[in-house]
Amino acid sequence: MTRQGICGKIGEMADWKEGMPPVVRFAPSPTGYLHVGGARTALFNFLFARHHGGRFILRIEDTDRKRYQPEALAEIFTSLKWLGLQWDEGPEAGGDAGPYFQSQRTALYRRHAEELLAAGRAYRCFCSEERLANLRAEQEKAKMAQGSGYDRHCRSLAPGDSEKLLAAGKSYIVRLKVPDARAVAFHDLIRGDITYDSAQLDDLVLLKSDGFPTYHLANVVDDYLMGISHVLRGDEWIASTPKHILIYEAFGWAPPLFAHMPVILAADGGKLSKRRGAASVLDYQRAGFLPEALRNFLALLGWAPGGDREVMTLEEMIRAFTLERVQAKAAVFDETKLEWMNGVYLQGRSVESLLPDVRAAWEKMELPAAALADEAFLKKVIAMFRERSRKVSEIAASSLYFFRDPQGYDEQAGRKHFKAEALPLIDALLERLAIQEPFAAPALEALYRKLAEERTVGAGKLIHPTRLAVSGVSFGPGLFEMLEALGRETVLRRLRQARGHIAARGQDGN
């Protein structure tokens, strides 16, 4: 099946030679938020470029005017920067190969389409959308074994007829003349050689009737003009690659090297989406994840450095990254493991670095106005909760009782620790805590231990009710550091309140 005419020698297609600094690009379409799959593709491009000392270009593929969303652009930039994936060339960064928005390069694509037209490698197609829709419907009905797609109706149009229609101002598109049954092969750096029969490919559209190029044309022209050496993209593009090879061939250009990244799946094995597993990078930020954790986790989806290393710095990832170690298999996004990894990074973060994010989370929680005024206090609280949290948002959510009295008591814990027998103990605590000096963790612990001994009860009989009284829940930081941070006044107030709660419950016969 491989005969003459095959495009280049497999594996030796590109001008790029081993050792040259590669040029790669991430080319998102601004049609919505940046999802984690796209972010992972960007990450791999970034790691690859950095590992080999090459350049990482960001290019915006905004050729679909119907689906264009202006807000998407800012979201893409913000997401990439948040993850620490700064591009060397592209919007905001500049560069010699710009502009980096395809919508600003339309003249370029048109010129190249004209070139193909003049060379007889492409033709104008005047078929209406209705005709094409009918054609598709018929093919669907007939369940054609093969050869589905455009029927090449306009390919055989006499030059004179074509000129006439053009002169008459009839709207048209430009299609590539795909050669008849011929092997079109390329080498995928991750999957090996892949061969398609050109008979499977229809005469794809290069230029749309609105004058904008299709992805296929724009992507090939730009990759060539921007000197892209390696195209690292999602594996949904595998089936389009032979089309791109044919376009390169029509131009007489050497195609770049290709590597198709495996997709990221939701936990149920389906496609990742808003509904199934957030999907948007910024949603993960909002959910309390750290960028370095998400980045590290994403890197391990489809790539493994070998050995047992998992938690790695960006620099370590750059050093270890190679395409040979990228997996061809789709990977499921396991949010539980992400949480674990986030927890690991959270422990490594300084309280100072966490403060802005946690404060922002607290600010959304309707606390008393003055509650967040004391920065030193905020840091103390963060320090107490950091080690028992996995997400930034968890720190904020579980520490609310440091800013306002508990709004009730955990029911199950109440049954266990707020028994009538606790009353005399609380009374004793109230008495001693009122005069305890200093009101500091070690001294407080001594006080509790001593009282427990005097009353011949386990320290837990004192500790658990106190914890529930001051926090409303049965878990949290060490009790004594908590009491110290809360301060005498607050502790006494909450203990009294809990005492009243227990007494009242007792009267109800509970």
Place this chain on the structure above:
RNA sequence: GGCGCUAUCGUCUAGGGGUUAGGACGGGUGAUUCUCAGUCACUAAACCGGGGUUCGAAUCCCCGUAGCGCUGCCA
């Protein structure tokens, strides 16, 4: 339907003609502690199926099956 890609514990993966098939998350058990988290120790858990090649296959080849992708004037 056609074409293509993929297939190791539940999940992410290492390995790759001869291994007790390794690690991580999650699960289970125990220890520690005022709770939770953590930490430590232990533990259950996998080579999709069938043929072939071979002294030997999870590993190489073929077929099947399943999942996914493409089959647009979307990207």
